[in-house]
Amino acid sequence: MQADDPNLKLIRPLEMSLADRLFLPAIVVGLGVTARHIAGVMFGGKAITVQYPEEQHITSANYRGVHRLNRDHEGRVKCVACMLCATACPAHCIDIVGATAPETWPDREKYPESFVIDELRCIYCGMCEEACPVEAIELTGLYDLTGLSREEMIFDKAKLLSVFDATRNQEPMRYGKPPVDPGSLHTTALPSQGPGPA
């Protein structure tokens, strides 16, 4: 498009009045907003920050925090190792090794022998959750994820399942039946594990 194109419309900035050019009235209006907030926090109880860690922040229902791997009603990992989450992941932080399901699982054909998420590489976009055809991977409301080493932040299948066990009561699975007896499951964080059904 040329500069002299008849379709071009020239828009000039608005003329500034004397008050605009002084900027003082605008500063006063701005300070007024700040004062209103200070008053709201001090006298109206309208603070939006919390005294962390004594007070815990409660996330909204769709907050995207640490991942968990859901269990089906028999307590097995729900994931079918279709690798659609790994395909959808823009950060390439999911690594799955699929395997044929054990004979004792007649309803299942495939399961993840290993399922590893690099929580440091993850950008918490939630695409994995969206891609999952069996609602096996979900992002929980856990936001205070810390670790002392990089290795610690690479979550394997056992750890992701233990996140489910730890959050299943606060955040029930959106679809499907949860395992019947939570007492029979591992509820503490599990040590790293080798391949094998879980």
Add this chain to the structure above:
Amino acid sequence: MATILINNVEYPIPEGEKLNAIQMAQRVGVEIPYYCWHPALSVVANCRMCEIEVGTKDPKTGEIKLLPKLVPGCQTPAKDGTVLVTDSAKVQEHQRMVMEYLLLNHPLDCPVCDQAGECGLQDYSFGHGQSVHRFVEERSVNPRKDVSDSIQLNADRCIMCTRCVRFTREITQTGELQVTRRGSHAEIDVFPGMPVDNPLASNVVDICPVGALLDKDFLHKQRAWFLSKHDAICAGCSTGCNVSAEENRGQLWRYKPRHNPYVNDFWICDEGRYSYKAANSPDLLSAMYLRAGDDHKVSPVSETLRVVGDRLQGLTTAGGKIAGVLSPFLTVEEAYLLGRYLKSLSPANVLALGPVPVRGEDQTFTPDPIEGRTGDASFVVCQPFTIHAEKCPNRRGVAAVLEHLQGEVIPFEALLGRVKGGEFRGLYAASSAIEPWIGESEAQTIRSGVAFLVVQDSLVTALAQVADVVLAGATFAEKAGSYVNAQGRLQYAEASLPPREGSLPDLDILSILLNRPGDPVSSSEILAEIAAEIPAFATARGGSPPEYGVLLAGVEPTRKGPVPPPFVDSWFVAQGAARGR
């Protein structure tokens, strides 16, 4: 000139070939969807997916008369004056109906199905099907079963195209598979205790348009869209089958055959198919070694190559002769560079062809145009498939290079005798064999016969154990280069894996030894040099052989007549976003 009218556009019909409507439309870029048709198998027209409107055009009046009913495209010959309509509302409605019918009993388990991503049902359901499903009854469920040790049949996914049945009847002529029961109970099956165990068995997995027949070796390991495909040549025998080597995360996961009407048609043998595993072996040489006393010491690449160059140079200037052993697993380019290198040190140096592994006898499958065919095979160009007993990819190529460089090909046994006689001071053995290629006793003979022994290999062999210098070369999957197969066809193989840690592709090792100036060496540049210098390779002028390869000069072609373009089932062609991967 004979012409055909496809969707109101007139196209010339290629001469000397008998094509059906699907093939003719494919040539001009019009897609007719199909499942059961395959260019090497007879036409049975049982999937009904390729039905189109067919008619004739009156040459005088130009009037077009279409048949009242739809006709299968696989059965319709492309003749002068034929009219094909592939995109009318009637055809599209029919395709939608066929898709709905085929999906009646098909389980919706694409997430766990290995075929997903290269599945005819997925592609055509998206392109020609509909998103709703009216069937409310319970789907019939056929259990999973094994039809052989390497093939699994998920019968519930089968759409009864019978391609696999026709393959075992018409190509291998062993007839293990058949359809049992009828109607909606029909099922592909084998007789009890008689699995599909012919040498080409796993090809039924490749021709299956859906995920019913699955290769247990690949089962549940990778998703199709993760794999990067490389056009390679199978190094398992001297047939030189064209394969697509599929790689992900620095590992080969499978071989799939590529179409080459001169060599392997659409097939590969099972032995070749699973030979990719050698490239993933954890026991491959992972560093260069120098002898230190009775042991070997890891040594940096540059240092090792300097030692090799200096020692060989020293031996020749002292008047000693050096022998080169060029294994038939080397590419033409590597054999040429190694030959050049040793001859440049001293023209008296001797080059020999390494041991040629031979196992069993040649086995040829000869499909007959009539015998054993289930349906009309008039569109099929029968092509025999041979599994050679010579289990190396490039004996002819290496021999042709040696023939040029020293006028004769010295077999390994003859060289061994001369080594024993103490004729040589040094010996340079180069290979990238799939299996250890020199035995314990031969290694000892060579060791005691020469003062300086260089071994360039990818495996830890008996010869490497006793060598003075061990150079870690590339495996068949890690190098690019050309191979000359048993019929004298030179074919180019892409590298499908990056070089292993600690190793260097053979071509680079040799070009460093030769002190070649300029950029890192490329195989096509060397091949262009070879083509200009060696008359036998003159046909490979320019260094980039065509898709189907070229015959060496003076070799009679085995197949005459027109050559079809490469055939790939449309569901194996990457679609949509996957095209860019």
